[in-house]
Amino acid sequence: MVEIHEQEAIMHIHNEQTWYENVHRYTKLLVGVQSISPGMGECQVAEAVLMLLNEGIARETYTQTGYDPIEGDADGRKNVYAFLRGQSEATIVLMGHIDTVGIQDYGELKSFALNPNALTNKRKMLGSVLVGSDENDWMFGRGAADMKSGVAVNIALMHYFAHNMPHIPVSILFLATIDEENESAGMLQAVRLLSRLRESYDLTYVGVINTDYTTAQYAGDPHRYIYTGTVGKLLPSFLCIGRESHVGTPFNGLDANLLAAELIRAVSMNDELCDITSEQITAPPVTLRATDLKTHYNTQLPLMAYFYLNVLTFTTTPEALLERLRHYAESALTEVLTRIDKTEAHWRTIAKVQEQAAQPRTGKVLTYAELYQETVQRLSEQQVQDELAAEWGLWPTALDKRERSLHLVHKLWTISGRQGPAVVLYYSPPYYPHVGATPGILQDALTEVMTAHPEVQLVQQEYFP
Numbered sequence: 060m061v062e063i064h065e066q067e068a069i070m071h072i073h074n075e076q077t078w079y080e081n082v083h084r085y086t087k088l089l090v091g092v093q094s095i096s097p098g099m100g101e102c103q104v105a106e107a108v109l110m111l112l113n114e115g116i117a118r119e120t121y122t123q124t125g126y127d128p129i130e131g132d133a134d135g136r137k138n139v140y141a142f143l144r145g146q147s148e149a150t151i152v153l154m155g156h157i158d159t160v161g162i163q164d165y166g167e168l169k170s171f172a173l174n175p176n177a178l179t180n181k182r183k184m185l186g187s188v189l190v191g192s193d194e195n196d197w198m199f200g201r202g203a204a205d206m207k208s209g210v211a212v213n214i215a216l217m218h219y220f221a222h223n224m225p226h227i228p229v230s231i232l233f234l235a236t237i238d239e240e241n242e243s244a245g246m247l248q249a250v251r252l253l254s255r256l257r258e259s260y261d262l263t264y265v266g267v268i269n270t271d272y273t274t275a276q277y278a279g280d281p282h283r284y285i286y287t288g289t290v291g292k293l294l295p296s297f298l299c300i301g302r303e304s305h306v307g308t309p310f311n312g313l314d315a316n317l318l319a320a321e322l323i324r325a326v327s328m329n330d331e332l333c334d335i336t337s338e339q340i341t342a343p344p345v346t347l348r349a350t351d352l353k354t355h356y357n358t359q360l361p362l363m364a365y366f367y368l369n370v371l372t373f374t375t376t377p378e379a380l381l382e383r384l385r386h387y388a389e390s391a392l393t394e395v396l397t398r399i400d401k402t403e404a405h406w407r408t409i410a411k412v413q414e415q416a417a418q419p420r421t422g423k424v425l426t427y428a429e430l431y432q433e434t435v436q437r438l439s440e441q442q443v444q445d446e447l448a449a450e451w452g453l454w455p456t457a458l459d460k461r462e463r464s465l466h467l468v469h470k471l472w473t474i475s476g477r478q479g480p481a482v483v484l485y486y487s488p489p490y491y492p493h494v495g496a497t498p499g500i501l502q503d504a505l506t507e508v509m510t511a512h513p514e515v516q517l518v519q520q521e522y523f524p
């Protein structure tokens with residue numbers, strides 16, 4: 060590696076062309092490292108990031124730099140960080156993720172998904188994807204936009220700051236995390252690193268700049284968006300319990316799939332469940348999975364079905380959402396049971412089956428907490444705890460977290476002694492709290508830049524969607 064004279068380096072970085080070339084080079088190199096999450100590629104991309112961070116004189120300048128291994132990770136994956144202790148303890152975190160989603164959607168171009176040059180040469184096959192005439196305006200490749208170019212910007216910034224030490228007024232932490240497209244294991248691990256560094260260097264975190272991609276909000280949108288907070292996410296889950304019966308006598312049972320379907324119809328894509336501010340609205344909820352709990356074919360009505368719903372939030376708390384969903388669940392349950400009552404009456408006339416004293420069907424909607432309380436009173440706290448702990452231990456930690464949670468809820472239902480029809484409402488991971496705009500030096504700086512540079516057409520919005 061060639062040592063560049065410090066002053067010269069600062070000039071180089073100030074030079075717009077060199078800045079662009081550096082960011083371009085880093086991006087292309089990082090796109091070239093396959094880092095689909097979860098997978099071993101996430102280790103390799105972490106190594107590539109550290110190598111780029113350490114180029115030139117930066118390596119000797121960082122106060123601390125290296126990997127931050129994910130505790131207990133089966134693949135030995137790791138985050139990367141570099142810390143510069145500046146003139147004050149006030150610290151800004153430059154953050155990004157280095158993993159990507161898969162490459163299946165590249166179709167026949169899959170073997171070129173990590174090769175921006177090859178993809179540019181194949182641009183004719185890309186057809187309408189290319190907007191505008193200048194091919195140099197575009198870089199194709201998995202992760203180029205989301206978000207290796209953002210990480211590249213942060214690496215270039217770290218070189219700039221390293222070259223300008225000790226004249227940097229704040230402390231800077233570069234943080235690159237893995238597993239963002241999956242379970243956020245990288246970010247959860249990073250919390251430990253942030254705490255450790257704060258203790259070691261007596262830091263005050265004043266803000267985080269996440270350089271993940273942002274985009275136009277409509278065709279021809281000239282604005283660039285800066286989000287000062289982020290949307291939250293909850294994964295409310297519904298265990299729908301029917302009643303067993305043979306297909307020949309369905310009125311004696313309840314098809315759990317029918318109950319789940321009715322409930323899905325009520326909550327999926329329902330904009331009454333959106334959070335609204337003066338400028339933004341969350342995307343409506345959608346299911347991310349729905350299935351019954353049968354493992355094989357038989358001619359019994361499915362006893363249980365479950366699904367989980369992705370709900371984005373700006374302000375709604377987990378408690379408030381659960382209450383709203385309880386109302387939907389109660390309506391859906393009543394709707395299904397009333398309809399079956401009517402169907403049965405009608406069916407009996409046609410089938411000329413002797414009329415019985417009609418008992419309207421009833422069911423119950425419970426939250427996990429309510430079911431738990433009820434069961435503790437019936438058995439004992441200790442017994443319920445032991446039963447649940449044993450069930451939890453039965454399933455490997457590698458099992459999908461939603462499924463492991465389901466087993467726990469299923470167990471609680473079984474020992475509760477209750478019978479369906481019922482719906483049990485509970486939360487599965489992950490949980491991402493929403494974060495609103497916070498006053499502080501980052502907000503002040505943003506306001507200053509927006510005022511000074513109207514030509515950039517920056518727009519501030521509160522929640523990154």
Ligand SMILES: [Zn+2]
Nearest residue numbers: 205206271272
């Ligand atoms: Zn991203």
